[in-house]
Amino acid sequence: METPISLHPWLDNGFAKGDPGFSGGTLVCACTDRPVKVRISGGIAHNHACGCTKCWKPADATFSIVAVTPHENVSVIENGDKLEIVDPTALIRRHRCRECGVHMYGPVEREHAFQGLDFIHPERFQERGWPEPTFAAFVSSIIEAGVDPSRMNSVRNHLRQLGLEPYDCLSPDLMDFIAAWTAKKSGVLTQ
Amino acid sequence: METPISLHPWLDNGFAKGDPGFSGGTLVCACTDRPVKVRISGGIAHNHACGCTKCWKPADATFSIVAVTPHENVSVIENGDKLEIVDPTALIRRHRCRECGVHMYGPVEREHAFQGLDFIHPERFQERGWPEPTFAAFVSSIIEAGVDPSRMNSVRNHLRQLGLEPYDCLSPDLMDFIAAWTAKKSGVLTQ
Numbered sequence: 334m335e336t337p338i339s340l341h342p343w344l345d346n347g348f349a350k351g352d353p354g355f356s357g358g359t360l361v362c363a364c365t366d367r368p369v370k371v372r373i374s375g376g377i378a379h380n381h382a383c384g385c386t387k388c389w390k391p392a393d394a395t396f397s398i399v400a401v402t403p404h405e406n407v408s409v410i411e412n413g414d415k416l417e418i419v420d421p422t423a424l425i426r427r428h429r430c431r432e433c434g435v436h437m438y439g440p441v442e443r444e445h446a447f448q449g450l451d452f453i454h455p456e457r458f459q460e461r462g463w464p465e466p467t468f469a470a471f472v473s474s475i476i477e478a479g480v481d482p483s484r485m486n487s488v489r490n491h492l493r494q495l496g497l498e499p500y501d502c503l504s505p506d507l508m509d510f511i512a513a514w515t516a517k518k519s520g521v522l523t524q
Numbered sequence: 525m526e527t528p529i530s531l532h533p534w535l536d537n538g539f540a541k542g543d544p545g546f547s548g549g550t551l552v553c554a555c556t557d558r559p560v561k562v563r564i565s566g567g568i569a570h571n572h573a574c575g576c577t578k579c580w581k582p583a584d585a586t587f588s589i590v591a592v593t594p595h596e597n598v599s600v601i602e603n604g605d606k607l608e609i610v611d612p613t614a615l616i617r618r619h620r621c622r623e624c625g626v627h628m629y630g631p632v633e634r635e636h637a638f639q640g641l642d643f644i645h646p647e648r649f650q651e652r653g654w655p656e657p658t659f660a661a662f663v664s665s666i667i668e669a670g671v672d673p674s675r676m677n678s679v680r681n682h683l684r685q686l687g688l689e690p691y692d693c694l695s696p697d698l699m700d701f702i703a704a705w706t707a708k709k710s711g712v713l714t715q
Contacts, residue, residue, distance in 0.1 A: 472696075475703075477706050479712045485696070489696065499696075500691075501693050501696060503692070505663075505676070505690075508663075508664035509664045509667060512668050513667050515668050519668070521668060521670045522667070522672070522673075
């Protein structure tokens with residue numbers, strides 16, 4: 334029997350629900366010396382597992398865990414001099430620690446349905462209680478990172494067992510949200 | 525009670541399975557005078573309902589019905605002088621009848637997982653028996669054509685009732701196929 338593919342150390346064996354009262358905390362990078370710290374002064378939303386090749390994830394994880402929070406909730410509080418932007422042309426301007434590589438926050442500044450939101454990785458909170466992930470996005474993209482296509486049934490089944498419905502783009506709610514934004518921008522929808 | 529949204533006249537009230545022996549036929553545009561005719565000399569695959577805003581669909585339909593066939597199976601046999609390319613820069617080079625607007629075939633010529641395939645609309649076959657659609661793609665995109673986001677639950681439920689699992693991109697099989705093509709091209713997958 335083949336070794337199961339690790340989705341993510343936080344996910345593989347199930348996970349507890351978050352604390353409904355979670356209202357932010359401090360994200361810390363992986364450096365032991367002068368870690369970057371980013372304060373999130375409010376709740377996070379749309380936490381999910383993501384299979385895209387751009388999101389930061391721990392070594393050996395196949396999926397990242399990623400959520401959003403309004404940009405005004407995000408402030409760098411320590412060692413921000415270690416931050417660099419991964420790809421200034423990307424929609425999500427991911428800011429990573431140049432020493433340990435952990436992505437600390439990624440604002441969407443461009444005109445887009447997600448403008449004004451920052452993407453963050455809740456597993457970097459030093460606090461517990463952040464809302465648990467509720468779906469899996471960009472699942473087919475893990476093949477682009479080297480997962481053999483023959484393993485996809487088992488990966489999707491594992492995600493479903495964990496309550497993380499797998500999608501190859503975002504969830505229907507978010508895809509509808511993006512489409513509605515596009516329709517309002519084009520004038521097709523007016524409300 | 526709101527009037528249900530018509531998915532497509534061929535779909536709304538259920539549909540029969542195709543003939544497993546279907547091996548092609550003739551696509552005919554909607555003109556009564558000098559209709560364009562395109563011969564498909566072989567089977568078709570991946571037939572599905574598509575909610576994207578680019579695919580041709582009959583008036584009042586919300587989804588198109590679209591499938592693929594290898595390009596070498598496609599030949600224009602009558603009135604090809606009426607064909608024009610909708611958008612020469614698009615991945616799918618859709619050829620439509622400039623009089624009635626029906627899209628007759630759309631080859632993918634660019635380097636892509638679908639290169640060598642032509643997209644066609646099986647409902648334009650003058651013959652019956654073409655394989656029935658088996659899923660629905662780009663469902664959220666119907667909002668971009670003006671469907672109110674509040675109707676999406678009912679649209680997705682209707683598609684599921686018809687056996688057409690709704691996806692907001694392509695089906696998992698096709699998304700995996702595209703990802704595997706990308707992974708081979710980048711060298712991440714070698715087999």
